[in-house]
Amino acid sequence: MEWSRVKTILILALLGVNLLLLGNLMNTIWHDRRIERQALADAVAICEKQGVSVSEGAVGLSTSYPVYAEERDYTKEEAAARTILGEKVVRTAAGGGIVTYVSDTGSASFRNGGYVELRCTNTAMPESAHDAARAAGALLRRARLAPEDAVYTAREEAGAYIVEVAQRMDKKPVYNMALTVTFSDGSAQVDGRLMAGGLKVTADHAKAPYEALLAFVSEAKKAESEAKRIIRVEQGYFASIATGGSVLYVPLWRVETDAGVYYFDLVKGQLVTVE
Amino acid sequence: MQKIKLTKKPAHLREAAKTALLVLLIATALLLFYASWLYGVRSGDMPEDNVFVSFGRYLGLIDERAEELSQGASASALPVDAALAGEGGLYGAPQGSEEAQAIYERVRPVLAEALGSAGEFRRVTDSQFAAALKAETAAYLEYEGEIPIGLLAQWLGVSCEAESRALHGVLLTVEEGGVRIYFRSVPDGALYCADTAAGEKTLLDAVAGYTANGAHFAFADEEIARYLPQESIVMDPPHGICDLRASVPEFTAGSEAMKTLLETVEYNAYTARKYEDLDGTLVYVSEYSTLRIEQGGRITFSAKEARGGLAVREGEAASDSERMSAVVERARQVAEGFVSAVGGEGGVYLQRVSPVEDGYDVIFGVAVREIPVGAGGTSAEILIRVRSGVVTYADYSGLRYEVTEEQSFFLGHKQAAAASGLHGDGRLRLRYVPGEDGIYHPAWFAVRDSAAR
Numbered sequence: 001m002e003w004s005r006v007k008t009i010l011i012l013a014l015l016g017v018n019l020l021l022l023g024n025l026m027n028t029i030w031h032d033r034r035i036e037r038q039a040l041a042d043a044v045a046i047c048e049k050q051g052v053s054v055s056e057g058a059v060g061l062s063t064s065y066p067v068y069a070e071e072r073d074y075t076k077e078e079a080a081a082r083t084i085l086g087e088k089v090v091r092t093a094a095g096g097g098i099v100t101y102v103s104d105t106g107s108a109s110f111r112n113g114g115y116v117e118l119r120c121t122n123t124a125m126p127e128s129a130h131d132a133a134r135a136a137g138a139l140l141r142r143a144r145l146a147p148e149d150a151v152y153t154a155r156e157e158a159g160a161y162i163v164e165v166a167q168r169m170d171k172k173p174v175y176n177m178a179l180t181v182t183f184s185d186g187s188a189q190v191d192g193r194l195m196a197g198g199l200k201v202t203a204d205h206a207k208a209p210y211e212a213l214l215a216f217v218s219e220a221k222k223a224e225s226e227a228k229r230i231i232r233v234e235q236g237y238f239a240s241i242a243t244g245g246s247v248l249y250v251p252l253w254r255v256e257t258d259a260g261v262y263y264f265d266l267v268k269g270q271l272v273t274v275e
Numbered sequence: 276m277q278k279i280k281l282t283k284k285p286a287h288l289r290e291a292a293k294t295a296l297l298v299l300l301i302a303t304a305l306l307l308f309y310a311s312w313l314y315g316v317r318s319g320d321m322p323e324d325n326v327f328v329s330f331g332r333y334l335g336l337i338d339e340r341a342e343e344l345s346q347g348a349s350a351s352a353l354p355v356d357a358a359l360a361g362e363g364g365l366y367g368a369p370q371g372s373e374e375a376q377a378i379y380e381r382v383r384p385v386l387a388e389a390l391g392s393a394g395e396f397r398r399v400t401d402s403q404f405a406a407a408l409k410a411e412t413a414a415y416l417e418y419e420g421e422i423p424i425g426l427l428a429q430w431l432g433v434s435c436e437a438e439s440r441a442l443h444g445v446l447l448t449v450e451e452g453g454v455r456i457y458f459r460s461v462p463d464g465a466l467y468c469a470d471t472a473a474g475e476k477t478l479l480d481a482v483a484g485y486t487a488n489g490a491h492f493a494f495a496d497e498e499i500a501r502y503l504p505q506e507s508i509v510m511d512p513p514h515g516i517c518d519l520r521a522s523v524p525e526f527t528a529g530s531e532a533m534k535t536l537l538e539t540v541e542y543n544a545y546t547a548r549k550y551e552d553l554d555g556t557l558v559y560v561s562e563y564s565t566l567r568i569e570q571g572g573r574i575t576f577s578a579k580e581a582r583g584g585l586a587v588r589e590g591e592a593a594s595d596s597e598r599m600s601a602v603v604e605r606a607r608q609v610a611e612g613f614v615s616a617v618g619g620e621g622g623v624y625l626q627r628v629s630p631v632e633d634g635y636d637v638i639f640g641v642a643v644r645e646i647p648v649g650a651g652g653t654s655a656e657i658l659i660r661v662r663s664g665v666v667t668y669a670d671y672s673g674l675r676y677e678v679t680e681e682q683s684f685f686l687g688h689k690q691a692a693a694a695s696g697l698h699g700d701g702r703l704r705l706r707y708v709p710g711e712d713g714i715y716h717p718a719w720f721a722v723r724d725s726a727a728r
Contacts, residue, residue: 007293014300021307025314094472096391096433111477113384241384245432273381273484 036061036208043210047217047230054230059209065235065251067204067267068169072112072245073196074099080143081108084120097245106187113241114177116145118190125161126183129154132161136181139188140165147179147195160184167195169249173236175263175274193239199249206251206266215269216255220262223271227257238263238274353624354379354416354444355645355704358490358508361412361482367490370705371512371645371717375416382414382447383431385477389447389456390424391433392472399457399468405494405505407457407468410448412478415492415506417444419640419647419704420626421461425596426603434596440467441628443702444506449475459506493692502692504699511687512705512717518681519643519707519715521674523572524617526557532616539612540566540576540669541585574613576669584665585609599635603628606637606659609669613657614641619675621648623657634662643676643707650706650720676707676715683716691719 040061044054081089081101085108089101097112106120123139126132133152140146151166165179179192207215213230220227234254242248251266252274263274357378358367368374399407407413421441428435446457454473459466494505503509526533528549537543537559547559547566559566563583567575578584587605589598603625610623623639624647641648641655648655655676660668686694688703695703701723707715 004290004293007290007297011293011296011300014297014304018300018303018307021304021311025307025311028311029314094392096388096393096471096473098388098392098472109474111388115477117474241387273377 033061036210039208039210040213043213047213050217050221052217052220052228052230054213055232058230059213059233060235061209065170065206065266067202067206067251068199068237068249069202069242070114070196070199070247070249072097072114072247073198074110076144076196077108077110080145081110081118083143084108084118084139112245114193114196114239114247116179116190116192116194118143119187121187123183123186123188125186126154129156129161132156132163132181132183135183135188136163136165139181139190145190145194145196148197165192169195169237173234174239174249175236175252175254176238195239196247202248204267207269212253212264212266212269216253216262216264216271219264219269219271220257225257225259225262227259227262229258230255231258232256238265238272353418355419355624356417356508357382358415358492359413359482359485360410361479361485363485364487365490365492366485366488367508367510369490369508369510369512371516373645375645378414379416381481382416385414385447385454385473385481386416386445387431387433388473388477389454389471390428390431390435390445393435393456393469394471396467396469399466401466401505403468404446404457404459404466407446407448407450407455408492408494408506410450412449412475412482414447414478414481415444415508417506417508418442419624419642420638421628422625423596423599423628424458425594426599426628429596429600434594446506447478449478454478459504496689499689499692500699502695502697502699503703507702509688509692515682516644516646516705516717518679518683518717519620519648519676520679521676521709521713521715522619523570524619524673524675526568526616532618535612536566536568536574536616539609539616540564542566571672572617572674573672574616574670576609576666578665578667581663581665581667584662584667587661587664587666589664599628599630602635602661603637605666606635606661607639609659609666610639610657610671613669613671614673617671617673617675619677620644621655621676626656634660634664634667636660641673641676643678646705646707646717648676648707648715650708650718653709679714681714683718685716685718688719695719695721697721697723 040059047054077099078091078101085101085103085106089103092100094100098109100107100109105122106118108116108118110116126135133154136154137146137152147165147167149168149171152163153166154161154163161183163181165181167174167177167179174195177193177195179190179194182189182191206212236252236254237249238252240248240250252272253264253266255262255264263272265272354375356368356370357375358365359378368378421443423441424435425439441461442458443461444459448455448457452475454471454475454477455468456471457466457468490508490510492505493499493503493507493509496509499509524532526536537547542559542561547561549557549559552558555570557568561583563580564576564578585605587601589601607623614621614623621641621643624642626638626640629636637659639657639659641657655673657669657671659666692703697703701721704720704722705717706720708718708720710716
């Protein structure tokens with residue numbers, strides 16, 4: 001058969017396949033949304049029957065909300081330590097996932113779960129809070145430890161500049177990943193938990209909003225909560241330490257009620273305490 | 276000539292446009308395929324065998340190990356009671372509550388660091404241990420069974436020097452700016468301690484936010500200390516522990532229970548033949564193994580030789596602890612399969628692992644809502660023998676346990692300790708004990724260390 005004609009047939013076939021795929025995708029999304037909207041309305045009605053009202057718009061429809069896994073990257077840690085502390089660092093692995101680096105210019109300690117304590121001397125003191133925020137970003141970038149999508153907030157306290165680094169996952173806050181960079185007396189100290197990157201989507205997933213809402217109300221009642229109204233639900237993540245030093249980023253709801261704030265694990269469907 | 280040129284040029288352009296369109300359509304098809312996969316995965320409603328999910332796995336975009344990693348430890352490793360000491364005082368999670376597991380989740384990372392970085396373990400005296408229990412910042416976890424330290428370390432993803440010993444409970448304290456680890460060894464009862472490289476902040480963070488709830492260690496009460504080991508957490512169990520109804524499980528051909536049981540021992544219609552013994556026992560026979568289901572509910576699996584057994588996936592196990600971990604995990608799957616086939620409520624917990632020549636004997640108990648079923652001679656136990664890397668024998672005389680709405684009265688912890696007859700030589704645990712009416716009631720039971728051995 002003539003090649004030109006083959007191409008025409010292929011084009012027509014692919015057009016058909018593409019239309020089919022597009023139609024299937026659109027239909028799935030539309031269908032899911034419709035069912036989800038109805039299920040959420042039903043769930044709100046059930047909650048109200050159980051004595052817990054839900055403010056309008058407090059719970060949104062589900063967006064992409066996977067569980068992520070992050071492998072610990074020892075090579076990256078060592079490279080960061082060498083960049084900040086110099087090539088003459090002494091590495092010690094104490095066991096239990098604790099690895100420390102020491103040199104003349106400071107020390108760094110990395111632990112499972114993304115915990116880091118890094119102190120380096122001979123650091124230029126920032127001149128303002130704004131300057132400190134920039135210096136903190138520069139320090140972390142130099143060490144290739146700067147988390148993506150992070151927000152730096154600096155303040156001056158007792159002659160020191162403290163920069164709080166708020167880390168985000170898919171534009172959502174990670175509630176238990178506090179990281180601070182402190183500049184004082186010519187030294188810089190990084191303390192807290194760092195997202196290392198290299199994330200993989202896991203086979204786990206968050207409960208749909210209607211399912212989560214019902215589970216939350218049930219768990220709150222079990223915990224003898226006196227909440228009568230759900231005011232606002234914020235989506236976020238919390239970092240959980242898995243075996244072997246990996247970190248799992250688990251979808252979480254921060255539920256603001258008239259009886260206080262609760263954190264709700266959207267995978268296990270239970271209330272959790274977030275540091 | 277000119278005419279030929281004029282007709283050739285549009286044809287050439289048309290072909291180029293066709294090729295470009297073809298490439299564009301292929302790219303769009305791939306993009307739509309990927310978008311469909313991504314939507315399915317992210318919305319999380321795809322069945323496991325979906326083509327898009329398989330595609331993602333093939334590309335390595337889905338991390339299969341994550342679920343396994345998140346478990347941290349197999350269910351058989353969870354402590355039954357726990358206590359945290361911090362600024363707010365001592366907080367205890369009694370047996371029969373789910374709080375011990377929540378505490379375990381908080382303490383797990385510190386325990387992993389402490390166990391993995393522990394220096395040489397040294398013997399300590401009772402008074403040194405009592406002083407450690409008074410530490411301002413501490414966490415204590417107590418297990419129902421005897422947990423080999425090497426196995427516990429494996430579950431936590433670390434390795435530990437004191438691998439050969441086993442423990443019932445482990446204490447972490449903040450002392451001299453670091454975390455120290457203590458445990459009472461089983462079966463000799465000797466106390467050990469080691470310094471670790473875990474920082475005090477890790478334990479301080481783990482205990483933060485908890486306030487005193489009336490729990491205390493036995494050593495803090497002179498009266499109680501006469502009966503119980505000083506690390507026993509003294510507090511009454513939660514209200515509302517209900518009785519259990521026990522019934523003989525029914526196994527009929529083709530039922531879900533039977534399917535579960537056959538899957539557990541890796542039998543199917545092609546590999547096993549079925550017949551009924553004179554006493555009504557159902558017997559499934561494969562080439563090298565036999566599964567017997569007695570009318571009273573006893574289930575036994577026995578392999579005539581190693582190749583008829585259920586293989587343990589040891590992977591690249593390099594150490595004894597890694598091998599033991601693989602064996603216990605495989606044994607747990609078999610035990611859980613048996614319990615699941617019997618039906619009702621309940622899960623398994625590790626009671627004991629005994630190394631024997633060429634393998635291990637692993638014993639699991641059955642617990643309903645964190646309380647073990649049976650005591651002494653009536654314990655619901657599952658014995659699994661593993662030889663040469665395969666499960667060669669499994670035995671469970673289990674009943675089907677269901678929680679009723681009835682509640683029985685039982686003594687408070689202090690009164691029970693006084694009435695237990697213990698003199699610091701055993702632990703006081705809650706057990707479901709069968710009554711004359713065939714109903715299992717929760718009751719205190721003195722588990723003597725010698726008897727546990």
